[in-house]
Every structure is written in structure tokens, then in C-alpha cells.
Amino acid sequence: MAKVTIDGIEVEVADGTTILNAARQIGGEVVPPAMCYYSSLKDTGGKCRVCLVKVTQGSAKDPRPMPKLVASCRTPVMDGMVVQNITSPEVLEARKGVVEFLLINHPLDCPICDQAGECDLQNLAYEHGAGKTRYEEERRTFEKVDIGDKIKLHMTRCILCYRCTFVADQLTNERVHGVLNRGDASEISTYIEKAVENDFSGNMIDVCPVGALTDKTFRFKSRVWFTKPLDAHRNCTKCSGKVVLWSKGDDVLRVSARKDEFGEVKEYICNECRYDHKNMSDWTIEGPRHIDKNSVISQNHYEKIDMQKLKLDIERQIQFQKGKQLPETNQSPA
Template identity: 70%
Template structure:
């Protein structure tokens, strides 16, 4: 049997060989760095995803060796397959840079600027997209569309006002669960992700819709308002789970586990396990295993140094030498006051990570009474 012929494709003046049927986006990701276009709706683990957000537009300056004519318009790289001899421009094309800034502006037309109170802040793909490819100002002067918040079961809250209609959560529910209870209702600017007659999402794997959401539209109710991700320490951990792979990422602060998510790769997608399957995790691992002794902690997660989360990254950290004892001629420092004696907040007997639901003042006060 003869070996499969590979196609040569040049992206931003870098030539690589890929298998036939590979999309331009996947070919660019194999190069990495800024050569890879951003993607808000495409998700390699979900069949049928892509082609909706248009942030991955690229310019094809040469179609192939057999037909070297350029494509007349910018194309979505996630839905366009490579041809032998194809030449593609991403960040080297002024057309792409301008078009991408326009797409970002469209995505932000109705998106609320509530990053200071959004739980997705610090790991939001739309934040990164706006910072890297958007413009400094906006021309939009009209009232933004708004929706009411909905609880989709005991663990998930839907904030539709933040949604960009990437459809990832719909594909996730379609392909990971036995039945899908939510989808896109209405048309045009009235389109929204919703459940039919407020049904609850309670399938064993439905929590994965939180991981695939690129914005703060679907959030973990057990983590809401409890901490900022850059104050937590992400570590890789695993447990013997009969339902899923059991390989997860714990977001810890001290000894407390504030939330559990699936492990992510450099593109923000769920990592594959050792057997090559997507590392989706079940609801039990995600929402109910919030104690450190429930897991076998492997070590700190590898975080991109450009991420704001990297500021709490402890891998390779060298602690400065303690000098107080030396300055005090060998005497240990004395304990003058316990802050809990004079403060009415943050009681030492209350752990935020164990509060069932958002850490609002009402919930916190009820927990203190108990």
C-alpha cells in the first residue's frame, strides 16, 4: 500500500506539508504562534462546529499549483481545506487584519462590558480576541439587547446577554449527552440559546458546556463570585472515575478546591487523554468532588506565560530567603493580633469553596448562622 501523498501549503511565508482534507486552520495550528487564526466557534472535538463567527477569515492568494488564481474573497479557514501548492495570508494580509477588526466589532455590538464582574474574566476568549484583534473604540450608539438570566439546572447558569451564538454548547449537548434539551430559539437579532419551557440540563456530561463556552454565558454556579481565576492555582489531578476519564484540572487557593474543569490545550480546547479520546469529565467530578483528598494531585498545570493566570503559577518558583529571624538576632517573630478577633468577615470556620452556590452576602451570612 502506497503512502498517502501530502499537500504543501504556505501560510504567512511558512511552508509545511499536511494530509489531504486538513483545514487551513488546523494546518496553521500545526505551525503555531500568531500564524494560527483565532477561532470562537470552531472546536476540533465537536463535529459540525465552525463557520459561524468568521474570526478565522484568511486570504488565499494562490489556490493551488494546478489553479494558481487567488480566491476572490476572504474565506473561513476552519471550513476551507488546503490544496497542494496553496498560499495563504493571515497576519501578513492587511485585508485580513481589517476584516477581523470588523468581525470583533460586530461580536461586541451587543456584548455587555461587564468584565469586572464576569466569572470568565481572565480566561475569556472574547477578551483576548478584542485585545489582540479589535479596535480601541466603538461606533455603536444604540441600546444593547438584553436577556434575563436563567438557571439551567442546579449547577449551570445561562447569561444570554453575553452569548455570541457560537453554537458550541448545542453541539456538545448533541454529541455528548443522550438528549439535548436546549438549542437556538427565534431568528435574527432575537436568536438566543434557551431550553424549551425552562427544562433543566441534568445529564451526566452536561457540565462540559461550561468548558466549551468561549465567553461568560454559561457559568458554574458552584464557583460564581467566589474567586478570580488569577488568584487561584491550577493543578493537574486525576481520580478513578467509572463515568469519565477522571483527568481534570483543579483550581485551588491554599488547600481549598474552588472549582474543577477539564484540562485544556493551548487552543483552549479539552485535552485528549492518553488513549487519544477527548478528556471530557462528568458532573460528579466537576461539581461534587471539591475536596483535595478526592484527587491525586500530579502537579502545577502548564500555563501560557502571557496569560493573566500565569501570575499565580508556581512551577519553578524560587522563594526568597526569610530574613526576619536574621534581623532579630535569631528570635522568632511574635504574634500580636488575630485578625479574626476584630473582623466580622472571613470567619476561619467557613470555607468559601464549600458554600453551595454563589458566594453572595446573603449566602455567606446564612452559612455563618449555621
């Protein structure tokens, strides 16, 4: 075990734990953001650089600071290590620069992007971005591509985090897409225009931190904050069957995997659950999904509304049983 101090908070973690995962054990604002790292996918991390932190003391045995900022997702802790994240002006300034770099080619089309409201880059830009860009050159542009009958690829929005390729490598039987070319010409694409049809390929959409990979069955149907997320499950022989239904009224607009507080999928789901069961009757509803209060999705107060409706239904039942007149409302007694 090793003791590490992050932003003045000490935590004891197992040897080999990265700084990022040590911070996640603490939780809260001391957790660095991550755009490419994904705990359930092997070999991820070290590409986006938004998780940079400052190590002011390497260890108890060697208290010298590390000369440069390090990627917290790739740097293991050492006993006695002292780390600064949000308490370091140098880290915050570097993160601001990384965000500016990620936005150099990103089209900033949030008003028409289906990922708006649940986009990691959007949140990162809001917290650490600059008010304007210094970039004056022409942005990279790509044509929109269908990489299957259910997935739309907007390469113009891609930040090359590689998450989708790791999903294909580690969850599906055969990977038919990857990163082609190098440098500024790099892009995600399929080989010889081959369609992505693997049974777990839909998870590429869930792990994408931006709007580069979107669900064609959900595109332009609704803003995510106008939907009502519900935890639900079904008996599935291919996956756990535990999902989130994004509904509007009685219509299921989208089915996605459940994510934890760090925005990472807990259990990957199959394409059958994701695309073929869009009726409420196909699922056992567990209840409203809790969304972090800082998310724009929570602004419709769907959990609060449900509680108010439940209380109203109970009051109406009591009044109905006592033979009293029901209050004026368009709802019928439960």
C-alpha cells in the same frame, strides 16, 4: 499529502485538512483565532468568522487567488496553496470588524464576569478590537436564567457560537436546550424551562468562549488569576478523571476539564468529577498546571513560587539534618 504555505512557512498536511488545522501544526502567531470551531466536536465552525484568512494562491495547478477572504476552519488546503493570516493588512482589518460586530450586543461587564482572565472574546478584543464602538442603538438584553442547579445562563453575553448545543448533541443522552428564534431574536434556551441535568452537561461551561455559561458553584468566589491551577486525577468509571483543580490555599474552588494550547478540551469530564469532589483528598495531585505566559492567569507566577518553596524546603531539610539552626520563617521543615 498537500504542501501549503501560511505566512511564508511551508507545512505538509494530509489531504482534506483545513487551513486552520494546518496552521495549528505550525503553531505560534500564524494560527488564526477561533471562537466557534472545536476540533473534538463534529460540524463546528463557520459561524463566528474571526478565523478569516486570505488565499493568495489557490493551488499549484490553479494559482489564481480566491476572490474573497475565507473561513480557515471550513476551507480545506490544496497542494501549492499560499495563505496570508497576520501578514495581510486586509485580514487584520476584517478581523477587527468581526470583533466590533461580536461586541455590538456584548455587555462588556468584564469587571464582574467570572470568565474574565480566560475569555476568548476578551483576548480577541485586546488583540484585534477597536478603542471604541460606532454602535449607538440599544443592546439586546436578557434575564439571567438557571438552566439547572449548577449552570447559570447569561444570554446577554452569548455570541451564538453553538458550541454548547454540539456538546449536548454529541456528549449527552438527551439535549433539552438549543437556539430558539432567528436573526436578532436568536437565543440559547431550554425547551419549556426544562433543566439541563445530563451527566456531561458541565462541559458546556468549558467550551463556551465567553461568560454566557458559568459554573454556579464558582461564581463570585475568586478571580481566576488569584487561584492556583493543579493537574489532578482520580479513578472514575464515567470519564478519564483527568482534571484541573483551581485552588486557593487548601480549598478547591472549581474543577474543570484540561485544555490544550488552543483552548480546547482534551478529554471531557463527567459532572460527578466536576461538582461532587471539591476536596484535595479526593484527588491525586500531579503538580502545577502550565499556563501560557501570555495569559493573565500566569501573572501570579504560581509555578515559580512552587519551585522557590521546593528549594527552600530542601535547604531547610539539609540544615535540619546537620543540626544547624533553621532560618527564620513561618514554615515548618518538610
